[in-house]
Amino acid sequence: MSSPVAPSPSRVPFPGTGRVAVVTGASSGIGAATAERLAAEGFEVVLAARRLDRLTALAERIGGRAVELDVTDPASVAALAASLDRVDVLVNNAGGAFDANPVAEADLNSWERSYDVNVLGPVRVTKALLPALTASGAGDLVFVGSTAGLVSYEGGASYTAAKHGVHTLAETLRLELVYDPVRVIEIAPGMVRTDEFSLNRTGSQEKADAVYRGVREPLVAEDVADVISWAVTRPHHVNVDLLVVRPRAQAAQHKVAREDG
Template sequence: MTEDSRITAAQNQAAQNISQNRAAVVTGASTGIGEATVRALTAEGWTVFAVARRAERLAALEAETGAVGIPADIAEDDDVANLLARVTEAGGVGTLINIAGGARGADYVGAANTEDWEWMYRVNVLGTMKLTRAFLPMLRANGEGTVLNLTSTAGLAAYEGGAGYNAAKFAQHAVTGALRLEEAEHNLRVIEVAPGLVQTEEFALNRLGDQGAAAKVYQGVEKPLTAADVADVVRYAVSAPHHVNLDQIVIRPVAQAANHKLIRKG
């Protein structure tokens, strides 16, 4: 399929789906929860614009799922403008799912790495803001738009060694709450999904920079959440009748009673 025919097919499908609010932008789509969310939605017939920086991973996901991959850095203004233009040209969406984000480092405040903190704020907070700001006119015009932000239980309770990630996710949590208040008059549904411990391919590795250290995060934990578990919750939340707003969904494995209490065996 050529690029032009692929875009035309996406336009036709999106035009049909947007009237049913079954067209979505999903960020962070190259791995983990974002990738799993693309799979969950496309499996149910959604038109999905899958967004991430790694074009080669998006191409593979596109081939497998039928999603439309659009490489972009959500914190870069030019990339956001291009993404908005591409989605608009293809017919638009009624749902924006902000999953892109992540953590770097586990330093105490007294030993904080400034670059790590700046990166976490950039991708978790500024990226979410820039994407949301860009797509709000489209979502308002839809009449029954939805924004879903994937935050974290790290944005609900602080823990030692988590200050930078706590700060970024607390901020994203606050942005989500403010957006819900601001956009209710536009009938915009704003959902927050806050996962606890989720075992994915890259999250702990990217945070700690070492495969051995990353493995220890999940060591002895029976049945940590998977990306597919969280994606299924996201799928349900955005597929519910529009008048049903799941303001905040906290999802943890049973072994994690709280951020500070995790049951490990063996």
């Protein structure tokens, strides 16, 4: 465990003071929306993802910096860390779901991919950037988890198991870093309609559309970005341990109001 440090005698100003925020999975969805929102809040944003063409276009629009990153590749993560002089905020957003199979029909390749992207990826990036977050004197380590990491449900256990891993990762780090100047924040969204998440999971646009059919106002990426921005701009002694955010139409994983019944 890290040794205790004396509390800072003064608050670190938020935001607009040159604080650097790294957002993984920033080429689309929640990651892209978060990068845009943090840039608007005055952060210097480093957008990291595999699809450099998308990153570059967004980075140019918001005044950020695009860095190609594959969270499953240790060399790629090391290159990201080596390119950064300062990190104040890390948003571990890269992740995804890759099937909706029951356990009896599990595709183990999908399970391995899900664990590598959702769990080992954040571990790699966190381990690489944690020294810089600590050196900042007021670091924010954010995990974009899911309500799937809190409640299990039928179908797609490869994803729910991985997101349970993200949840316990955040909990463990909060214990291990309690003497260090780093907050550990977990944001757990419920139903969020984005262009790619359900499409990647189901493999067809028709099935992806069916997930949200009849649901009045599911969350969108900008809603989650708003929550992330709020959490990292609280005074640094305020730690948002876990914030669950769902659309009003979703009372629980299994209870969703649909207008078509």
